Amino acid sequence: MDLFEAIFERRSIRRFIDKPVEEEKIAKILDAGRWAPTVGNLQEWRFIIVRNKEKKLKLAQAAFGQNWMVNAFLIIVVITNDQRITRAYGDRGKDLYIKQDAAASIQNILLAAHSLGLGACWVGSFDESILRRVLMIPDNISIHAMIPVGYPAEKPNPPHRINLNNITYFDEYGKEWVKEGTFFPRL
Numbered sequence: 001m002d003l004f005e006a007i008f009e010r011r012s013i014r015r016f017i018d019k020p021v022e023e024e025k026i027a028k029i030l031d032a033g034r035w036a037p038t039v040g041n042l043q044e045w046r047f048i049i050v051r052n053k054e055k056k057l058k059l060a061q062a063a064f065g066q067n068w069m070v071n072a073f074l075i076i077v078v079i080t081n082d083q084r085i086t087r088a089y090g091d092r093g094k095d096l097y098i099k100q101d102a103a104a105s106i107q108n109i110l111l112a113a114h115s116l117g118l119g120a121c122w123v124g125s126f127d128e129s130i131l132r133r134v135l136m137i138p139d140n141i142s143i144h145a146m147i148p149v150g151y152p153a154e155k156p157n158p159p160h161r162i163n164l165n166n167i168t169y170f171d172e173y174g175k176e177w178v179k180e181g182t183f184f185p186r187l
């Protein structure tokens with residue numbers, strides 16, 4: 001699949017059919033996550049694959065009752081060990097880079113899943129302490145997201161996106177295009 005097709009046609013998928021996801025596809029989407037940019041190439045993310053139905057149910061409950069997650073074939077939990085990044089980059093590493101590393105990896109996973117005909121969704125709303133308990137994640141490990149993945153049972157319409165002209169400044173903060181018309185006439 002073309003990169004722009006993957007970017008523009010990916011949607012958050014929350015309904016899944018009852019069909020197993022092939023191991024090669026699981027490996028490929030995680031590999032896409034692994035090839036995201038990462039600060040200092042430290043690669044501190046780790047991925048927990050949850051297939052067990054009872055555990056999926058507990059994760060859905062931890063996500064404040066997002067029970068649709070249970071129907072995903074698997075849930076990828078993205079975690080990081082922040083020690084080395086904090087040591088190397090201080091507060092900026094801890095407060096920013098570690099989250100950016102995780103986010104870049106998550107986005108790669110979402111795009112790769114879509115390009116392989118799978119559906120996925122970035123789930124950030126959950127009670128961390130429950131995840132720690134269910135998945136035995138120690139306190140020094142950060143938990144960034146859950147990504148339910150499976151074959152999609154829906155094809156959502158594109159959600160609203162703000163016009164590019166309204167989110168782009170020129171040369172300085174807040175400065176809009178001053179010449180005639182708009183800079184991005186067709187978007």
Ligand SMILES: Cc1cc2nc3c(=O)[nH]c(=O)nc-3n(C[C@H](O)[C@H](O)[C@H](O)COP(=O)(O)O)c2cc1C
Binds near residue numbers: 014122
């Ligand atoms: C940080 C973050 C957290 C999110 N958390 C949830 C969530 O807990 N549950 C959910 O259904 N979707 C969640 N989403 C998905 C957004 O709702 C979705 O990306 C947005 O509505 C745009 O739709 P699209 O992904 O189809 O473009 C999250 C997305 C991000 C980036």
